[in-house]
Amino acid sequence: MSVLILPKTINKDFVQKIKxxxxxxxxVCFQCGTCSGSCPMSEHMEFSPRKVMHLAQLAMGxxxxxxxxxxxxxxxxxxxxxxxxxxxxxxVMEALRQITLRKNINFIEPSKMSAETIMGAPQIAMVAxxxxxxx
Amino acid sequence: xxxxYYPGCTLKSKAKNLEDAAIASMKVLGVEMxxxxxxxxxxxxxxxxxxxxxxxxxxxxxxxxxxEQGSGKLTVLCSMCYNTLAxxxxxxxxxxxxxxxxxxxxxxxxxxxGEVEVxxxxxxxxxxxxxxxxxxxxxxxxxxxxxxxxxGCTLQRPAEVGIEPMGSYELMTELFEALxxxxxxxPASAYCCGSYQVLxxxxxxxxxxxxxxxxxxRSGAEVIATSCPLCEFNLGKKQQGLxxxxxxxxxxPTFYFTQLMALALGLAPDVCHFELNDSNAVEFLKxxxxxx
Numbered sequence: 001m002s003v004l005i006l007p008k009t010i011n012k013d014f015v016q017k018i019k020x021x022x023x024x025x026x027x028v029c030f031q032c033g034t035c036s037g038s039c040p041m042s043e044h045m046e047f048s049p050r051k052v053m054h055l056a057q058l059a060m061g062x063x064x065x066x067x068x069x070x071x072x073x074x075x076x077x078x079x080x081x082x083x084x085x086x087x088x089x090x091x092v093m094e095a096l097r098q099i100t101l102r103k104n105i106n107f108i109e110p111s112k113m114s115a116e117t118i119m120g121a122p123q124i125a126m127v128a129x130x131x132x133x134x135x
Numbered sequence: 136x137x138x139x140y141y142p143g144c145t146l147k148s149k150a151k152n153l154e155d156a157a158i159a160s161m162k163v164l165g166v167e168m169x170x171x172x173x174x175x176x177x178x179x180x181x182x183x184x185x186x187x188x189x190x191x192x193x194x195x196x197x198x199x200x201x202x203e204q205g206s207g208k209l210t211v212l213c214s215m216c217y218n219t220l221a222x223x224x225x226x227x228x229x230x231x232x233x234x235x236x237x238x239x240x241x242x243x244x245x246x247x248x249g250e251v252e253v254x255x256x257x258x259x260x261x262x263x264x265x266x267x268x269x270x271x272x273x274x275x276x277x278x279x280x281x282x283x284x285x286x287g288c289t290l291q292r293p294a295e296v297g298i299e300p301m302g303s304y305e306l307m308t309e310l311f312e313a314l315x316x317x318x319x320x321x322p323a324s325a326y327c328c329g330s331y332q333v334l335x336x337x338x339x340x341x342x343x344x345x346x347x348x349x350x351x352x353r354s355g356a357e358v359i360a361t362s363c364p365l366c367e368f369n370l371g372k373k374q375q376g377l378x379x380x381x382x383x384x385x386x387x388p389t390f391y392f393t394q395l396m397a398l399a400l401g402l403a404p405d406v407c408h409f410e411l412n413d414s415n416a417v418e419f420l421k422x423x424x425x426x427x
Contacts, residue, residue, distance in 0.1 A: 020185065021184050022184065040326060040327040040346070041332070041339055044336060044339035044342070068336075071335060071336070072335075074288075074329060074330040074331065074332045074340070075180060076288040076327035077288060078288070081292050081293065090183060091185075093183075094182075094183035117333075120368070122145045122364040122365055123144040123179075124364055125330075125331050125333055125365050125368065127179035128179040128180040128215065128365070129331040129332075129334035132180060133331075
């Protein structure tokens, strides 16, 4: 996926918005890629966590809108524990999810889940999944 | 000794095998586990957004129940509940502004300042009972059973609430050694099983689980031990599907640590509800001459 960097693709308030939602300053990231190397879901992500951090630093909020990266995140916190700059990256991913969820857009639709999943999955999977992926 | 404990939703149905085996085992060890009254769902995951205090209300309410009932310590079995309750407790202990907002919002409740200590049963076993006490009560040692201790995410991360630092697996290792089992070197102890992605991106979750199961196989483990019902679901109940899809090459039964403890303490297998584990679990126990 290519990314166009132009004045009109940059949303200057984005870094601040992420900071308000997550408490994290994405500009601190020095792009070492430890997060991507640690992430159990990286191989299924359109952009790795490092790339997402880079776009966030560049205030490219619009380029982050339709990525699956933060929806694939399982909040396992491995990146947050290992980040040498002390950024709680799991919180940044949460902020990116919240930006979409707070527009009343769901990533999963509970009504479309299969009966098999509903019968089989433990309650904590349901509660956690709905908390993370529905508005 | 009596201790208060918080079960959580899953332990009352799909993970009854985690709860019942724990209560029965602790009784043998001389500890009565008393469930707190009027508990509610903790929310399963801790809310990571700074401004999202409404999702802290559920776990804090549970902590208030514990405080009302006079528990200095609240024992938790489920890894996800442990993480959610311990992190909510940390806010109430350390963040004055958020604590004040939450206390004011719940004006029907008594004020809470993080007085209750949230403790996972594994920590309780080591710190309050000690492994010698466990060793004393072992009647049917798990001799020759090769166990992979699996912690997953929520027991160790983040460090502020971790039962031990990430990369260290002493609690489970010492427990299983006390029970007579052999603990294998297992590089995937702290890997994520895919967690709630089993709803959002099930194929990706299956890959994450397969990695763990394959590494367990290569480590020479015969069983995987966990304390999380969601890990048990992803690694255990989903296992046959992973074999059918050729993502993993061999079955490795998953058990809750409390079930292995109950077995070693010589308790009747029916308290362990092995029927709630995947079918390989029962097969494995039969192969080791346990009457289940």
